[in-house]
Amino acid sequence: MNYIVMMPAAGSGQRMGAGFNKLFLMLGNKPILIHTLEVFENDLACVEILLAVKQEEQSEIQAALNQYGITKVTRLVDGGSERQYSVAACIEAYDGDDIVLVHDAARPFIQQAVIKDLVSTAAKYGASIAGVQAKDTMKLAPLGIVEKTVDRETLWIIQTPQAFQIEVLRKASNQAKEDGFLGTDESMLVERLGYPVRIVQSTYDNVKMTTQEDIVFGEILLKRQRESKLKEDEI
Numbered sequence: 001m002n003y004i005v006m007m008p009a010a011g012s013g014q015r016m017g018a019g020f021n022k023l024f025l026m027l028g029n030k031p032i033l034i035h036t037l038e039v040f041e042n043d044l045a046c047v048e049i050l051l052a053v054k055q056e057e058q059s060e061i062q063a064a065l066n067q068y069g070i071t072k073v074t075r076l077v078d079g080g081s082e083r084q085y086s087v088a089a090c091i092e093a094y095d096g097d098d099i100v101l102v103h104d105a106a107r108p109f110i111q112q113a114v115i116k117d118l119v120s121t122a123a124k125y126g127a128s129i130a131g132v133q134a135k136d137t138m139k140l141a142p143l144g145i146v147e148k149t150v151d152r153e154t155l156w157i158i159q160t161p162q163a164f165q166i167e168v169l170r171k172a173s174n175q176a177k178e179d180g181f182l183g184t185d186e187s188m189l190v191e192r193l194g195y196p197v198r199i200v201q202s203t204y205d206n207v208k209m210t211t212q213e214d215i216v217f218g219e220i221l222l223k224r225q226r227e228s229k230l231k232e233d234e235i
Contacts, residue, residue, distance in 0.1 A: 003119045003163070004048040004098045005040050008086035009033060009061070009105035010079025021057060022209060023105050024064075028222045032209050033061070034068045035108035035222075041072050043112055045119065048072060050093060051105075052079035052086035084182055084189070088173050091166075099123055100169055101161040102186045106209040109221050110202075115161060117200045122163035127195055129163070129187045130202035131156040156199055159206050162186050168195055 009023055023033035030038075040046040049072045053061050058076050065073055077093050079086040087102055094100070099119050103110065114130055121128035134155040139146045162185060164172075172189035176182070183189045187197050205221055207214055 001119050001123055002045050002047045002098050003101055003115075004050070004094065004096065005046060005101045005103055005161075006050050006052070006087055006090035006094070007036070007103050007105050008052045008079060008083045008090075010052050010054045010057075010086050011083070011106075021054075024060070025209070025215065027108065027209070027215065027218050030068065031064060032108055032218075033105050034064060034070065036103070036105050036110075037065075037070045037073065038068070039108065039110055039112065039115075040103075041070055043115065045116070046072060047098065048074050048096075050075050050077055050090040052077045052090050054079055082182060083185075084173075084176065087186060088177060091170050091173050094166070097166055099163055100166050101163050102169075103161040104159075104208050107160055107206055108209070108218070109205045109207065110159075110161060111206070114200060114202050114206070118161055118163040121198050121200055122165060125196065125198055126168045127162075127164050127187065127190050127197040128200050129185075129197055130159040130161055130206065131199045132159070132202050132204050132206075133157070158185065158187065158199075159202050159208075160185075164190065 024031050027035055040049055051073050053076050055078055075093055077089045099122050118128045118130060134152040134157055138150040138152045138155055140148050140150050168190060172193050175193060176189045191197055209215060209218055
């Protein structure tokens with residue numbers, strides 16, 4: 001089943017401490033952004049990518065797309081000051097009816113099997129999100145004092161992609177704008193309208209490149225991918 005991707009890429013990356021957009025940082029021999037885009041570039045079911053970027057970075061990003069042969073980015077949309085505004089701009093720019101995946105540009109290790117599950121689940125139910133179950137003991141401590149230990153079997157760490165039927169996402173985005181509501185992710189906007197959002201099991205490798213430590217872990221994952229591919233080629 002075909003899908004399109006809306007990818008907010010207009011962040012500042014302050015937690016990375018790079019002094020510039022972290023998506024331009026090199027992971028192996030390519031920028032983080034290119035690694036992420038290549039996942040979808042290499043998936044036949046992905047028919048289009050809308051990339052929300054800062055106006056002042058458009059020429060640099062377009063040059064990178066050309067250099068690395070990324071052809072599925074059809075539009076560079078003006079990104080907003082918040083992730084939600086960038087995604088809203090992508091929604092406004094899109095007039096098709098395919099399933100929409102919203103994905104963090106700094107998550108280059110999402111697996112295509114997870115993407116496929118997200119798309120099929122969203123097509124059937126309206127909304128689905130990638131996540132992994134919490135592994136550590138979890139405490140509820142709103143004031144820094146433990147109130148209770150929470151059953152971790154009921155807790156999920158949510159990632160992207162998050163997949164939606166376009167009309168569900170558009171309605172949630174428009175309602176949030178009308179209400180002046182700012183959410184932490186697209187699922188939150190859909191949830192507040194009462195739509196059930198189903199979780200699809202993802203992998204713990206699907207990390208977001210947020211800090212320098214994440215880059216170190218990313219290099220390890222990249223090395224593992226290369227070694228796995230070499231073994232496959234030998235078979």
